[in-house]
Amino acid sequence: MKYERYHFGANLVLEIISGKWKPSIICSLDARPKRYNELKAYLQRVNGQPIAQKVLTEQLRQLENDLIVKRTDYHTVPPKVVYSLTDDGQRIHDFLIEMSRVGENLAQHLASADQPIAFDYSYQQMIHHQKGELHAKS
Amino acid sequence: MKYERYHFGANLVLEIISGKWKPSIICSLDARPKRYNELKAYLQRVNGQPIAQKVLTEQLRQLENDLIVKRTDYHTVPPKVVYSLTDDGQRIHDFLIEMSRVGENLAQHLASADQPIAFDYSYQQMIHHQKGELHAKS
DNA sequence: CCGAATCCTAAGCGATACTG
DNA sequence: CAGTATCGCTTAGGATTCGG
Numbered sequence: 067m068k069y070e071r072y073h074f075g076a077n078l079v080l081e082i083i084s085g086k087w088k089p090s091i092i093c094s095l096d097a098r099p100k101r102y103n104e105l106k107a108y109l110q111r112v113n114g115q116p117i118a119q120k121v122l123t124e125q126l127r128q129l130e131n132d133l134i135v136k137r138t139d140y141h142t143v144p145p146k147v148v149y150s151l152t153d154d155g156q157r158i159h160d161f162l163i164e165m166s167r168v169g170e171n172l173a174q175h176l177a178s179a180d181q182p183i184a185f186d187y188s189y190q191q192m193i194h195h196q197k198g199e200l201h202a203k204s
Numbered sequence: 205m206k207y208e209r210y211h212f213g214a215n216l217v218l219e220i221i222s223g224k225w226k227p228s229i230i231c232s233l234d235a236r237p238k239r240y241n242e243l244k245a246y247l248q249r250v251n252g253q254p255i256a257q258k259v260l261t262e263q264l265r266q267l268e269n270d271l272i273v274k275r276t277d278y279h280t281v282p283p284k285v286v287y288s289l290t291d292d293g294q295r296i297h298d299f300l301i302e303m304s305r306v307g308e309n310l311a312q313h314l315a316s317a318d319q320p321i322a323f324d325y326s327y328q329q330m331i332h333h334q335k336g337e338l339h340a341k342s
Numbered sequence: 343c344c345g346a347a348t349c350c351t352a353a354g355c356g357a358t359a360c361t362g
Numbered sequence: 363c364a365g366t367a368t369c370g371c372t373t374a375g376g377a378t379t380c381g382g
Contacts (some may be wrong), residue, residue, distance in 0.1 A: 172296075
């Protein structure tokens with residue numbers, strides 16, 4: 067990516083986190099680092115929709131270039147690659163939690179004028195789970 | 205727009221503000237409400253790039269549906285239409301300021317590993333100008 | 343196990359022309 | 363002045379196939 071000039075800092079943040087799966091990726095790596103296929107399966111579970119391998123790789127590469135995600139390749143056979151959050155990635159994650167709080171407030175108004183809006187994970191849950199992995203619904 | 209289910213509240217916020225000009229529109233209407241062509245000219249000035257009429261109308265309609273922007277039509281000839289922020293729009297604007305602070309911090313790291321990144325308006329300026337319109341660079 | 347390469351579709355954005 | 367209507371380009375995302 068080529069960074070040059072922005073009207074606001076907000077535009078830089080948006081450029082970095084805009085991508086269908088990026089917010090979910092960042093939040094998935096918060097609890098603990100994950101291997102590639104582990105992350106892929108996790109994303110599918112929490113979002114109820116499969117992510118194409120090409121897309122996951124693309125978005126991980128971009129997040130890596132933007133210093134949000136760190137890629138660790140163990141160079142073994144068979145391969146083992148682990149993805150984790152950088153310090154900036156952790157800050158973006160914290161910001162996404164705050165963003166979720168704003169979103170849930172907006173949803174109340176939008177829902178009253180339209181239809182109920184459901185969130186799988188509230189920002190309260192996100193805060194609560196910051197130090198512990200979510201349990202899979204077995 | 206059809207709201208249904210989201211993984212996080214963050215995804216709702218992103219859906220609402222994602223659009224090339226939406227963040228700029230929201231920030232432009234903060235200082236004071238603006239008429240259509242006034243807003244159009246303002247956006248072109250601060251972003252150094254013209255916005256297509258079709259696109260501006262589209263994004264304004266969407267922001268109106270999402271309860272971010274209020275459209276006031278005076279039904280006169282010639283027409284006079286004024287756009288302003290709703291309460292939720294104001295909250296989103298405040299959030300964009302916070303987002304700019306985060307972005308400017310990220311930029312320091314990205315710039316050191318890449319190239320310098322310039323912001324036309326810092327979040328400090330945004331705060332300072334919340335109660336007063338920006339001066340045009342004459 | 344973790345990808346790369348290719349092809350395809352839908353949507354965002356923009357240019358242009360026209361209108362009450 | 364504040365829009366609509368139409369068309370074309372570009373890009374993000376996804377399905378599929380192949381490789382170290």
